[in-house]
Every structure is written in structure tokens, then in C-alpha cells.
Amino acid sequence: MSNPTLTPTATIPQTAGIAAATAVVPKQQRRTGGGWRWKVRVTPYLFLLPYVLTTLVFFLYPLLHATVLAFFQTSGPGRRVFVGTENFTFVLADPDFRKALFNTCLFAVASIAVQLPLSLGLAMLLNAKHGRMKAFFRLAIFAPNLVGQVFVGILFAMLFTPRYGLFNRFLHELIGWGLEMRWLGDPALVMPAVVIASLWLYVGFNMIYFLAALQNVDQSLVEAARIDGADPWDIFLNVTLPSIAPVVTFVVVTSTIGSFQLFELPYTLLQGFGPNNSGLTVVGYLYNYAFDSGDLGTAAAVGWLLTFVILMVSLAQIRLSRKVSDD
Amino acid sequence: MGFPYGTAPLVILLIAIVSGAAAMLSEATSPRADGRPDLIFATFSKEHAAAYQPAVERFELEHGVDVQLQVVSQRALQGRLQSSMQVGADVPDMVELLDGTLGVFAKGPVEDVGFVDLTEHVHREGLYDRLVTSRFGKWSSRGHIFALPHDVHSVMLAYRRDLVEDLGIDVSMLTTWDEFCRVGREVVTKDLTGDGVPDRYMIDLPADGGDALRLLMLQRGGAMFDEAGNVAFDNPAAVDVIDWYVRRVAGEDRISFPAGWGQNLAKAMTDGLVLFYICPDWRLKQFESDVPSLAGKMALMPVPAWEPGARRTTTWGGTGLAITKQCGNPDLAWKLAMHLYYDPAQLGERFAQTLILPPLKQAWTEPQIDAPSPVFSGMRVGRAYADLATQVPEEQSSAYMTLAVAKLSEAYNNALAHFQAGGEANLHEVARNELKSAAGRVRTVMERNRFLRDGAEIPVAAAAGTAKGVR
Numbered sequence: 025m026s027n028p029t030l031t032p033t034a035t036i037p038q039t040a041g042i043a044a045a046t047a048v049v050p051k052q053q054r055r056t057g058g059g060w061r062w063k064v065r066v067t068p069y070l071f072l073l074p075y076v077l078t079t080l081v082f083f084l085y086p087l088l089h090a091t092v093l094a095f096f097q098t099s100g101p102g103r104r105v106f107v108g109t110e111n112f113t114f115v116l117a118d119p120d121f122r123k124a125l126f127n128t129c130l131f132a133v134a135s136i137a138v139q140l141p142l143s144l145g146l147a148m149l150l151n152a153k154h155g156r157m158k159a160f161f162r163l164a165i166f167a168p169n170l171v172g173q174v175f176v177g178i179l180f181a182m183l184f185t186p187r188y189g190l191f192n193r194f195l196h197e198l199i200g201w202g203l204e205m206r207w208l209g210d211p212a213l214v215m216p217a218v219v220i221a222s223l224w225l226y227v228g229f230n231m232i233y234f235l236a237a238l239q240n241v242d243q244s245l246v247e248a249a250r251i252d253g254a255d256p257w258d259i260f261l262n263v264t265l266p267s268i269a270p271v272v273t274f275v276v277v278t279s280t281i282g283s284f285q286l287f288e289l290p291y292t293l294l295q296g297f298g299p300n301n302s303g304l305t306v307v308g309y310l311y312n313y314a315f316d317s318g319d320l321g322t323a324a325a326v327g328w329l330l331t332f333v334i335l336m337v338s339l340a341q342i343r344l345s346r347k348v349s350d351d
Numbered sequence: 352m353g354f355p356y357g358t359a360p361l362v363i364l365l366i367a368i369v370s371g372a373a374a375m376l377s378e379a380t381s382p383r384a385d386g387r388p389d390l391i392f393a394t395f396s397k398e399h400a401a402a403y404q405p406a407v408e409r410f411e412l413e414h415g416v417d418v419q420l421q422v423v424s425q426r427a428l429q430g431r432l433q434s435s436m437q438v439g440a441d442v443p444d445m446v447e448l449l450d451g452t453l454g455v456f457a458k459g460p461v462e463d464v465g466f467v468d469l470t471e472h473v474h475r476e477g478l479y480d481r482l483v484t485s486r487f488g489k490w491s492s493r494g495h496i497f498a499l500p501h502d503v504h505s506v507m508l509a510y511r512r513d514l515v516e517d518l519g520i521d522v523s524m525l526t527t528w529d530e531f532c533r534v535g536r537e538v539v540t541k542d543l544t545g546d547g548v549p550d551r552y553m554i555d556l557p558a559d560g561g562d563a564l565r566l567l568m569l570q571r572g573g574a575m576f577d578e579a580g581n582v583a584f585d586n587p588a589a590v591d592v593i594d595w596y597v598r599r600v601a602g603e604d605r606i607s608f609p610a611g612w613g614q615n616l617a618k619a620m621t622d623g624l625v626l627f628y629i630c631p632d633w634r635l636k637q638f639e640s641d642v643p644s645l646a647g648k649m650a651l652m653p654v655p656a657w658e659p660g661a662r663r664t665t666t667w668g669g670t671g672l673a674i675t676k677q678c679g680n681p682d683l684a685w686k687l688a689m690h691l692y693y694d695p696a697q698l699g700e701r702f703a704q705t706l707i708l709p710p711l712k713q714a715w716t717e718p719q720i721d722a723p724s725p726v727f728s729g730m731r732v733g734r735a736y737a738d739l740a741t742q743v744p745e746e747q748s749s750a751y752m753t754l755a756v757a758k759l760s761e762a763y764n765n766a767l768a769h770f771q772a773g774g775e776a777n778l779h780e781v782a783r784n785e786l787k788s789a790a791g792r793v794r795t796v797m798e799r800n801r802f803l804r805d806g807a808e809i810p811v812a813a814a815a816g817t818a819k820g821v822r
Contacts (some may be wrong), residue, residue, distance in 0.1 A: 067356060098437070099802045101461030107801070119792070186558075187608070187624065209558035209609055211764055283385045299559035300764045302758065314755050315430055318437070318455055322590060346632065 043311035047210075069335070094324040111325035120327070123275035123301050124309040125333075127215060131305070134219040136276055142227050143275075146261075162235070165228035173225065178290025179231050180221040184208050191220075208294055211302035218290050218303055225289070226282075238252075238264070239270035273345040277338050284334050287311065306330050373528055389416040389726035393432075394447040398636070399501075406697055410690050416683065425449050432456075436465040436675075442676035445688065448498055449748070450489060452671035454750035457492035459802040466497040466673040469683055473499070478693070482710040490671040492748055493580065498671030499692055500710045502632070505664045505739040506566060509630035509638060512650035512728050514551075514623045522652045526663075531655040534598065538626065551730045552608035554627040555619070558600055560763040562667060563629060564754060568592045568806045569744040570665035570778035571657045575756070576749045582797065584759050585783075585790035586691030593659075593763050593782040597770045629654075631667040635706040639726050651735055664732045664739040666746065667790045709735045715740075751797055758789035 031144050046181055098104045115121050146165060168176065184192040184207035195202030207217040241264055249259050265272070290303035293313075296302040306326065314323035354361035392407075394400050400422045410784050421443065423431070429452050435442045436456065442465070446458075457464045473479055473496050479487065479595065486500035515522060518538060525531045535553030543550040544785035556563050565575065571586030598604045610619035610628070620642050630638070630651065672692060674684045698709045699717025708715070720733035749755065749756050762785035769781045796801070 070356075071360075097801050099463050102463060103459060103802060105801050110799070120810075182614065185611060188615055188618050203676060206558045206609065236409075297757075300376065300761045312753075315433065317750065318433055318458055320437070 074077050090324040090327060093321055094328055096321045097322055105320065111322045115322060115325050115329060120301055121306075121309055122302065124306045127303065128284055128286060128299075128305045130215055131219060131222070131286055132280050134215075134223065135279050135283045138219065139223055139226055140230060140272075140275060140279065141222065144232035144234045146227065147231045147238055150231070151235055151238040155348075162232075166232055167227050169229040169230065173288035174292045175288050176221055176225045179291050180217070180224075181208065181295070184217055193275045201241065209299060211298065211300040214290075214294065214298040214302035218286075218293060221293055222286075222289060226279075230279065233271055233275050234268065237268035241267040268295070269345065276345070280341060281334055282338055284330065284337070306333075373748050377723060386505060387475060388419040390418045390445060390687060391443040392418060392445040392676075392687070393423050393428060393443040395423060395428045395449060396447065396670070398423050398705055399447060401544070402701050403691055406691055406694075407687075410687055412516060414683070414686070418687065429455070430629070432465075436783055438501045439720060440525055442675045442677050444680070445672060445674050445684050447501070448490075448671045448673055450671075451748070451752045451756075452724045453490055453492065453497060453671060453748045454752050455675075456799060457497065457748065458750040461493050461495055461680040462490065463802070464495075464497055464798050465676055467676055467678065467684075468495045468497065469499065469674070470494075470496045471690075472685060476689070481693075481712060483712065483740050484744060485743050486669070488578075488747050489669050490748065491505040497671040499615040499688055501670040501672060501707075501734070503708050503710045503740045504633060504668050505708070505743045506570075506629060506631045506654055506667050507649055507651045507664065507735060507739065508554075509727070510627045510629045511620070511623055511635070513648040515626055515650075522650075524553040525652065525655050527659055528595070528655045528657055532604065532606055536604065541713075543603050550623045551623065554599075554608075555610040555616070555625045555629065556596070556600055556607035557611075558609040560596065560760040562756075564592060564596055564759060564763055566629070566667045567596065568666040568759075569746060570654060570662055570743070572662075574744075574747065574777075576747045580747065580749055581749075582755060582790045582793045584755055589759070589762075589786055590779060590783045593766050593786070594779050596763060596772055597778065597782075598775070598801050601697055601767060602769055602775070613641075620645060622680055629667070632706055632708050632732075635724075635727075635732060641705075646726045647728055649726055651730055651732060653735075653739060662742050662744070664742050668729060688786045693813060695726075702733055706732065708733060708740060710740075712740075750800075755790075755793050758793050760788070762786045762789040 044260050085214045095106060095108060096104045097107050097111075150162050150165075152158075160319055180191075182207075183189050184204055186192060186204045186209075189207075190207055190242040191207070192202050196203070205213065208212045246259055246266075249263050254262070290297060290305060291308060292301045297308050297312075307330070310323050310326040310330065311328060313319045353477075353617070354364075387546060392403075394403070400420055401562060407420055410416075411418055426445065429449070432442060433455060434440070456466065461468075478499070480494045481501050482500060487496055488501060489499035491495055492498055510522065520534055520538075525534060531553070537554050538551050539549050541551070542548075550705075568584070568586075568589045570576075571588040571592055573586045573592070574583045577583045598608075599607045606821070608619065608625050610616045611627050620628070621644060628634075628638075638645070654665060656663050672688050674681055674688065678684050693711045695711065695714045695717065698711060699715035699719040702708065702714075702717065703719040703722065708720075714720070715733075715737040720737055721731050722733065723729040724732045762782065766778060766782040770778055
């Protein structure tokens with residue numbers, strides 16, 4: 025049975041176009057009228073509205089508020105005083121901020137220089153065609169990431185205990201040294217301790233990215249290189265690495281950003297920020313001002329400085345990796 | 352008629368409407384909707400809350416009111432209270448504050464402090480004379496008392512009595528730190544296993560100085576801040592303590608080991624690795640529960656004095672009860688505070704439960720204070736702490752206490768690094784210079800606080816022109 029509303033269209037010549045067709049189809053006419061067109065235009069925005077509203081309320085407003093706050097000193101809901109750029113100049117001149125920035129950069133460099141090669145190495149080992157229990161090792165190496173920074177902080181605080189800590193006892197048994205090493209009490213050893221704890225936490229996480237990238241490397245290229253006489257190192261350098269370059273860039277950028285946001289791990293590991301602020305990070309410095317001192321203006325200024333640093337470092341890394349890819 | 356955007360958005364919309372309605376209904380029918388309790392009292396200590404519960408119930412019956420007792424972790428309590436006061440949001444009527452946190456709430460002008468000024472109440476009730484007076488320092492700012500002291504927290508040394516007696520040490524002779532250190536060296540240098548690693552240490556001292564440095568400085572007569580709130584930790588007492596402390600944790604005169612906290616501490620105690628432990632009364636209960644195997648093997652002695660005949664104790668920690676300015680019935684809150692903290696009839700039982708000595712001197716005659724402790728070799732621990740309570744040094748609160756303690760620790764660590772690198776040459780001078788520099792840093796930060804500068808307080812109305820949009 026034919027649809028009566030559509031039947032008349034058969035009589036309309038093709039050249040008459042859609043306008044002519046709609047002119048003789050009442051229902052079609054309703055659907056392409058002004059109201060319908062408005063609905064079609066508005067609908068996507070209605071779908072976007074919850075996200076936009078949430079972003080405005082919980083992101084944009086606080087962002088703007090923090091910007092204004094960075095130029096004030098406050099005392100409770102009742103008092104505030106405009107201080108211009110004083111919060112910024114104070115922070116930039118503060119030796120504790122410089123120490124926090126140094127520690128954070130040190131951690132970021134260690135993350136990239138130690139953590140990522142380890143992650144890549146493990147990924148390559150676990151990407152091997154043969155090998156028993158690959159799945160088990162993948163899970164085992166990734167598993168520490170499931171427990172989070174606070175757990176790892178508490179756990180390693182015990183491992184690093186002088187005399188009784190597993191780490192100290194292991195070192196003592198292995199090389200006859202380190203039984204009473206104050207990993208968390210000696211300013212010179214605090215950052216190495218934080219880096220060691222973070223290795224356990226993050227190596228497996230980044231390994232998963234590298235593993236996924238390695239599984240997408242074109243094996244015909246690898247085979248071709250091998251037939252041409254390339255050794256494994258050449259293959260890695262000239263085939264594997266260029267193939268996984270986008271993932272490497274991604275991991276380097278996210279690791280750097282993550283490193284600059286470091287807070288919970290040293291805070292729980294050291295029950296604070298360690299002797300001489302040797303475990304103080306930029307976010308820790310911000311936390312001190314916002315929640316220990318209640319100086320929200322200075323904390324907001326630190327937040328903006330941190331954002332600026334992360335932005336600059338990330339842009340530099342992305343440009344550098346693009347340049348390397350182009351070359 | 353169909354939903355114009357399709358079935359999926361319709362389902363999502365329906366779920367949103369139903370769940371929203373359910374949430375509103377649940378809020379409307381919750382017990383809290385029947386009305387806020389007459390008083391909400393928040394504490395950070397589960398032990399305190401358990402001890403207060405029977406007293407709160409009695410108070411509710413006597414006054415025909417509803418009191419809600421909340422336990423919130425210390426970090427969360429401080430953070431939420433700070434944030435709520437910052438924006439003028441709802442806060443509990445009464446809160447227990449941890450030592451050192453009042454200053455955070457008293458950074459601005461006195462009238463901006465979010466707690467009721469209790470100074471007049473304290474004097475009217477005669478509390479200033481009935482309590483250990485020095486305890487008000489922690490809970491005062493610029494001469495105004497904002498919280499009531501819960502405790503005295505005098506400090507003694509807890510020790511492994513069995514091992515100390517085996518070693519032939521007579522603790523009654525350890526009256527000064529000099530004598531204590533001399534005996535300590537004999538303990539540390541005895542290598543029982545012959546592996547070159549000390550088998551026993553005399554005392555548990557944190558390697559980074561931590562709170563121990565501060566409480567030893569207080570014992571010696573120094574202070575972090577003076578009564579006017581000025582930085583004072585670059586004093587001669589602090590120089591002497593750093594000089595002493597550095598030699599106790601490093602070098603050939605070392606007698607200490609950092610036993611830490613929790614399981615590590617319990618292990619060090621059980622193994623007998625460390626003999627003496629700094630022990631305020633709040634630590635007694637921890638020792639009881641964490642190392643039950645040492646029951647009957649522990650004992651207490653007064654802290655050795657810096658000079659013969661000088662102070663044999665110091666103080667570590669504290670809790671204060673404050674009434675917030677948003678409290679709808681401050682008189683009722685005051686009555687509850689008096690009932691919980693200073694009713695002698697229940698303080699004896701409370702001591703038996705918590706082993707924390709109350710600051711109300713009248714309560715020290717309660718029989719529980721003289722009860723022998725099976726853990727501490729039958730000692731009357733309450734009496735031992737009460738005997739030292741009036742010697743407890745006064746400590747002032749400050750918004751910059753956390754920073755000052757960190758800087759004191761920094762000065763100590765720099766002096767320690769100097770000692771480890773070059774020995775004791777110029778150690779005293781280095782300690783003095785480091786303290787001067789550290790205190791100067793705290794002063795610089797304090798000077799930034801425009802609300803504490805005379806004549807620089809700017810009320811909202813005056814600042815509105817320049818601060819549009821900021822609250």
C-alpha cells in the first residue's frame with residue numbers, strides 16, 4: 025500500500041527541485057518550516073548546554089576568580105586588600121618557591137630520563153613474540169598504578185625506614201651498606217627516594233602506552249630492514265622509534281605535566297615535605313599557602329605561575345618533537 | 352506525540368528528573384530536615400568523641416536539647432572550617448582544634464577571628480586560676496582567648512625498664528641531659544654482636560629535628576614566638592639546643608636513633624633498639640595499645656634538666672575547644688564546654704579512659720589519677736604527670752607556627768650538614784647564623800600580612816571599589 029502523502033511527489037518533475045516538492049507535501053512542509061528549522065539549529069546547543077554550564081560554573085568562573093584573587097590579600101569573607109603584583113613578586117623571590125621549582129624540575133627530568141626508557145624497555149620485552157607469562161608480567165608491572173600515590177607513599181615510607189625498612193635491609197645484605205640510611209630524613213636523599221617510589225608507580229603505566237604503540241609498528245618494515253642487514257639497534261632507531269614517535273611525544277608531555285603536578289606522593293611519603301623542604305614541590309608550595317596559611321591570593325599567584333611553566337614546557341616539547349619528526 | 356529529540360534524550364531527561372526528585376525527596380525526609388540539632392560539636396579525635404559520648408548524652412537529658420557529635424579527620428576539619436569561614440558558609444557550633452591551628456584562623460584582625468572571644472567567660476568562671484595558666488597561651492591571640500584548653504600535655508621519658516635495669520642504669524641519677532648523654536654513650540658503644548653496628552640507642556630523636564627540637568627549646572626557656580606574636584626562635588636557647596641536638600644524632604657523641612611512628616616505633620620498642628622515648632601523656636595510650644607485649648616492662652621518668660635543679664618537663668601538643676561565631680546559642684555551647692572539659696566529677700573517669708591529664712587542678716585529686724598502671728610497672732602515671740604539670744612551659748599561638756617550625760628545622764639541618772662535613776668547628780656560630788637567617792625569613796613573610804599592620808585594615812566597603820567581584 026502506497027503512502028498517500030508521498031504519492032503526489034511522483035507527479036512532480038525532477039527539475040522542480042525540493043522547494044516544489046515540499047509545496048505539495050503538507051507534512052514535509054511542516055517539518056521544513058521556520059519552527060522546525062529553529063529546533064534543528066538549537067538542538068545541538070541544547071545538548072551542549074549541560075557541559076557548557078558545568079564548565080562555566082566549575083572551571084571558567086573559578087579561573088577568573090583565581091585571576092582576580094592573585095592580586096589581592098584576603099582575610100575571611102569580610103576583608104580584602106589590593107596588592108597589585110606583590111603576590112607574584114614575593115613568590116618569585118621566595119627561596120622556598122625556587123627550591124620547590126628546582127625539586128619539581130628535578131623530578132620531571134628524572135621521570136623522563138629514567139622512567140620512560142625503563143617503560144619502553146619493559147614494553148619491548150613484553151612485546152616479544154615468544155615468552156611465557158607475558159600477560160602476568162604486564163598486569164604485575166601495571167598493577168602498582170592501580171593503588172595510587174597515597175598508598176605508595178605510605179608503603180615506601182615503611183620500606184625506607186632506617187634499620188627495619190626492606191629497602192635498607194636489602195641494600196645492607198647486597199652491598200653491606202645502607203642499613204641506617206635516612207632516606208626520608210637526609211635532605212640529599214629525599215628526592216632520590218621520591219623518584220624511586222614514583223618509578224614503581226608509573227613505569228608500568230607508561231609501559232602500557234608504549235606496548236600499544238609497539239604492537240602497531242609495521243612488521244613488514246622491520247622485516248625489510250632485517251633483510252637489508254640492519255642490526256636490532258638500527259631497527260629500533262630507524263624503524264621502531266619513528267613509528268612510535270607520536271606516542272613518545274604524548275607520553276613525554278603527559279609525564280612532564282604530571283611531574284609538575286606532583287603532590288600526594290612526597291606529601292604522604294615524607295609526612296610533609298621533608299627536612300629543609302627537600303621534598304617540596306610547586307603544588308606542595310601552593311598547598312602550604314592555600315590550606316596551611318590560608319593565603320589564597322599567594323596560592324592563586326602560584327597556581328598561575330605553575331600553569332605558565334607547564335604551558336611553556338609542553339609547547340617546547342611539542343615543537344621539539346615536531347622538529348625531530350620532520351627531520 | 353513523540354519526543355522531538357529522540358528516545359535516548361527522552362530517557363536521559365526522565366532519569367534526570369526522577370533522580371533529581373528522589374534526591375530532593377530524600378533531603379526533605381531526612382532527619383536533619385526536622386531541624387538542625389541545638390548544637391553541632393566537631394572533633395578530630397575518635398578517642399575524644401568516645402570519651403565525650405556519655406557526657407553528651409547526660410547533658411542532652413539535663414537540658415532537654417539535641418547535641419550532634421561529629422568526628423572529622425584533623426586535616427579535613429581544619430580545611431573545611433577554614434574554607435567555610437573564608438566564604439561565610441555553615442560551620443559547626445563547637446570545634447576541637449589541634450595544637451598550632453588556632454593561628455591559621457587568627458591571621459587577620461582580632462574581630463575577624465571566626466571564634467567567640469572567651470576571655471571574659473574564662474575570667475568570670477575563675478578558670479584562669481583554676482586551670483594550668485600556661486595552657487591558655489596556645490589558645491590565645493593578641494591577648495584574647497579563643498579556645499579552652501583540654502589538656503596539659505606535660506612530657507616525661509618513657510623507657511624500657513627491664514633493659515635499663517639489666518644495663519645497671521639508675522634512672523634517678525639521670526637528672527641532667529649531660530648525665531643522660533654520658534650514660535647514653537656507654538649504651539651505644541657496647542657492641543653486643545660484634546658487627547660494628549650499634550645494638551642499642553639511648554633515646555628516640557627524629558633525625559630532622561621535627562617537634563623534638565621545639566619542645567627541647569621550650570624546656571630550655573626559649574620560645575617560637577613571644578607574647579606579642581613576634582618571631583623569637585633565634586634565641587640563645589635555640590642555638591644551644593641545636594648545638595646539643597646535632598651532636599646527639601651524628602658524630603662520635605651520637606646516642607639517638609629515629610624510631611619514627613607506628614609499626615617502626617613498635618618494632619624498635621619491642622626489640623629494645625631504643626631505651627628512652629619522649630612521652631607526653633597522650634602517647635601513653637598509644638604505647639599501651641601498640642606494644643601490649645611490653646606491659647610491665649615500661650616505666651616513666653621526668654625529662655632530664657638542662658641545668659641541675661632546672662625544669663624537668665616540657666610540653667608537646669594540645670587540643671582546644673572553640674565556639675564558632677555562627678553558633679546560634681553560645682550560652683548553651685559554653686555550658687556544654689564547661690560540662691565536657693571542667694566537670695571534676697567526670698574527669699577522673701575520662702583520665703582512666705584516655706590517660707590525658709586535664710588542666711583543671713581540682714581534678715587531680717580524683718582517685719583515677721593515683722591509679723597504678725600495669726603497663727608502666729605499677730607507676731601512678733597520672734600523679735607523675737600532675738606533679739610536673741605546673742612546670743609546663745607556655746607556648747604562644749601564631750598563624751606562622753608551621754612556617755616557623757619548618758624554618759627551625761631548616762636551621763638545624765644546615766647546622767647538621769656543617770657538622771657532618773667539617774666537624775664541630777664553629778658549630779655554635781653556624782647554628783646562630785642559620786637561626787638568624789631562618790627567623791628573618793619568617794619575619795619577611797609575616798610583614799607581608801597587611802591585615803596585621805597598624806592602620807592597614809581595609810573593610811569590604813572601603814575595598815569594594817578596587818575589589819569588584821571579589822568576595
